Amino acid sequence: xxxxxxxxxxxxxxxxxxxxxxxxxxxxxxxxxxxxxxxxxxxxxxxxxxxxxxxxxxxxxxxxxxxxxxxxxxxxxxxxxxxxxxxxxxxxxxxxxxxxxxxxxxxxxxxxxxxxxxxxxxxxxxxxxxxxxxxxxxxxxxxxxxxxxxxxxxxxxxxxxxxxxxxxxxxxxxxxxxxxxxxxxxxxxxxxxxxxxxxxxxxxxxxxxxxxxxxxxxxxxxxxxxxxxxxxxxxxxxxxxxxxxxxxxxxxxxxxxxxxxxxxxxxxxxxxxxxxxxxxxxxxxxxxxxxxxxxxxxxxxxxxxxxxxxxxxxxxxxxxxxxxxxxxxxxxxxxxxxxxxxxx
Numbered sequence: 001x002x003x004x005x006x007x008x009x010x011x012x013x014x015x016x017x018x019x020x021x022x023x024x025x026x027x028x029x030x031x032x033x034x035x036x037x038x039x040x041x042x043x044x045x046x047x048x049x050x051x052x053x054x055x056x057x058x059x060x061x062x063x064x065x066x067x068x069x070x071x072x073x074x075x076x077x078x079x080x081x082x083x084x085x086x087x088x089x090x091x092x093x094x095x096x097x098x099x100x101x102x103x104x105x106x107x108x109x110x111x112x113x114x115x116x117x118x119x120x121x122x123x124x125x126x127x128x129x130x131x132x133x134x135x136x137x138x139x140x141x142x143x144x145x146x147x148x149x150x151x152x153x154x155x156x157x158x159x160x161x162x163x164x165x166x167x168x169x170x171x172x173x174x175x176x177x178x179x180x181x182x183x184x185x186x187x188x189x190x191x192x193x194x195x196x197x198x199x200x201x202x203x204x205x206x207x208x209x210x211x212x213x214x215x216x217x218x219x220x221x222x223x224x225x226x227x228x229x230x231x232x233x234x235x236x237x238x239x240x241x242x243x244x245x246x247x248x249x250x251x252x253x254x255x256x257x258x259x260x261x262x263x264x265x266x267x268x269x270x271x272x273x274x275x276x277x278x279x280x281x282x283x284x285x286x287x288x289x290x291x292x293x294x295x296x297x298x299x300x301x302x303x304x305x306x307x308x309x310x311x312x313x314x315x316x317x318x319x320x321x322x323x324x325x326x327x328x329x330x331x332x333x334x335x336x337x338x339x340x341x342x343x344x
Contacts, residue, residue, distance in 0.1 A: 004170040006072060015029045017054055017320075033339075049251060062321060071134065073102070073317060074103070084304070088309050090307055092131060092312065094310075095310075123150050129151040129152070136155035137166075137200065138159050138160045155167045155313045156309065157201070160331055165316040165317070167313040169309065170333070174286060175211075180216070181284065182282060189222050189250070190222065190255065191224045191225075191255040191256070192223050192255075196260070205258055218314070224252050232262070232269070240266040240273075241269055254278075254282040254283070255281060259285060259286045271296065277340075284344040286302045292339075295341070297339075300336070300341050302336055305334075312330055
């Protein structure tokens, strides 16, 4: 059955069409859509049959217009190519599924202008709330959006104030336990590979690495910075070539990589140059993504509770509408997962 006016193209069926076809009131159709428990099973079956025959699709945009708010949360992630962020998003989806909400994903790709454009569009779409791993957690735009009525939760970063809820991991501690492990394996000259000058999480991981050196009585210059422009496999490969080119007298015997993608790239370069891991170079990564354990030499990595991180962030966002809500800053403790890439 289709709905067609004389001399016109078929149009989408509306709620009035469904009510007429099922022989019920418009209010009954509304109840089937929004409060099905109020409708008898027999009547509900009649309405659902009419919907199927008419190919009825609910007009969610119209419902949003009446309500003034959508049933959508959005996550603006920092790097869509990094499995860490898709794992975090999966945790958010666990929470939104339970609340019968949709989750939109946006990728800022580390670009402030792209992030700002997404935030503007999401606010215009009247999303119920925004989850974001921001380029800058203290960006004024995030506070402005919250003041205008769209809740914001910062993910994997901790903003300077308490204007938002946030969920993060103690990256300083994560860097400390990674480098402490390398020192315990006998390494006293360690490369740090990452873009610590531009990414706050990486900066914190480097601070933790320096803390481990100090605790072991080693000078800060024992940490050799191999700065990258990004945190990709390609950056890890390039850093590996630079490391291999250092004179043997000053070449680090271990590397702490700011994330697992960089560590995997470094591992590829080691294989290409016939450098043995961990005999010639021990490698530790960060995040413990699925590929870390599956690498040719399984990677030691600092594990973040990625899915739990995302789920907690979404739950904090959903709690924003509760009476007496107070912003919370939740910080998880990472753990070191030791594998063959650092063990002789």
